[in-house]
Amino acid sequence: MGSKRKRTAKEAGPYDIQPVQKRTKNASELANGSAKTKAPKALDKSPFTEHPSVQDRKRELELYELLGSEDGAERITAADAIISGLLGGEGVPEPVLLRHLDKRLFRGLASGRNASRLGFSLVLTEILGQLFGEKDLSTEKYPGLDFDKVLAILVEKTQAGGNIPGQEERDRFFGQLFGVECFVRSGILFSDKRRWLAVLDLLLGLAQKKSWLKSQCGYVVVQAISKMKKKLVEKTLEKLVELGFAKTPEGVGIWIAALDRFPDMKVPAQPWRNPLASSSLQALPPVLKDSGREPSTEHGNKPKQGNWSAQLHFVWDLILAHFVKLASEHPEAADELKVFWKRIVDGKSF
DSSP states (O other), X not given: OOSOOOOOTTTOOOTTOOSSSOOOHHHHHHHHOOTTOOOOOOOOOSOOOSSOOHHHHHHXXXXXXXXXXXXXXXHHHHHHHHHHHHHSTTOOOHHHHHHIIIIIIHHHTTOOSTTHHHHHHHHHHHHHXXXXXXXXXXXXXXXXXXXXXXXXXXXXXXOOOSSXXXXXXXXXXXXXXXXXXXXXXXXXXXXXXXXXXXXXXXXHHHHHHOHHHHHHHHHHHHHHHTTOOHHHHXXXXXXXXXXXXXXXHHHHHHHHHHHHHOTTOOOOSSSOSOTTSGGGTTTHHHXXXXXXXXXXXXXXXSXXXXXXXXXXXXXXXXXXXXXXXXXXXXXXXXXXXXXXXXXXXXXXXX
């Protein structure tokens, strides 16, 4: 009874994809570093070698240990040294970069040790940006590390199959979620719709595996919407409908974010053009009330009903932001909010 336990999956989560959940003091310290930090020591930034000696391996071990430190300053210093050791100057040979991506960085995302996911995400976001962003190092220097190859490494290293303990399974699921967010944050997905659709499939598949991942995955899509052009947003909504994700709290949030960004965009005919329109209010309450549904094991794209949670979902932030924005543009917006509030909140559904 008095023994300590690890945080459960519902208590854990990516460092910036918890839009409404209150973070604990410890989580804040992990993200920003303790207030009582001392200046980190200078670290070796020389290129990593293809055939590391014993001393080289000790250096790597020290850097990756610091990358998972609870001290934010130590994490940033270690991240800088690792990025410089991989891509600084002329950059390391492709086998060296592949080894670090495969054996260290993507695998480290599945670690529940201290602040490992935060530190490893920091390095991966930068590397992905250099590989597939403006520098396009994948084409120029690392042709064997194309987008599909690197995404496949993430999936392989964070796969949660087989007979593994529950905590390890949760760590791997969260590792994959952090990895997907690295791709989104790096800004490399939206110039090539094929890249985004591959990541979207991965996100929605992850959301269907565990109900406690759904809101996290949905909010990553909301973040991505803000970086897309109209055609890609339209394609995203079509995908939500195709996979049965539109009539969920997460789907409603994504839909609202899309329409707020592109009010004149083309949307699928079903399940609604605008979930906040008066014509949609009858169908909306049961969707908003259900914030935790497990997917059907038979069909995958037909979620089954789960227990309702009193925890405020990020969709409510987006709904309120929508009405605030509307009020600044149209005086009659107050009437629309009254109708919404009366039908959805004050009605029998809540």
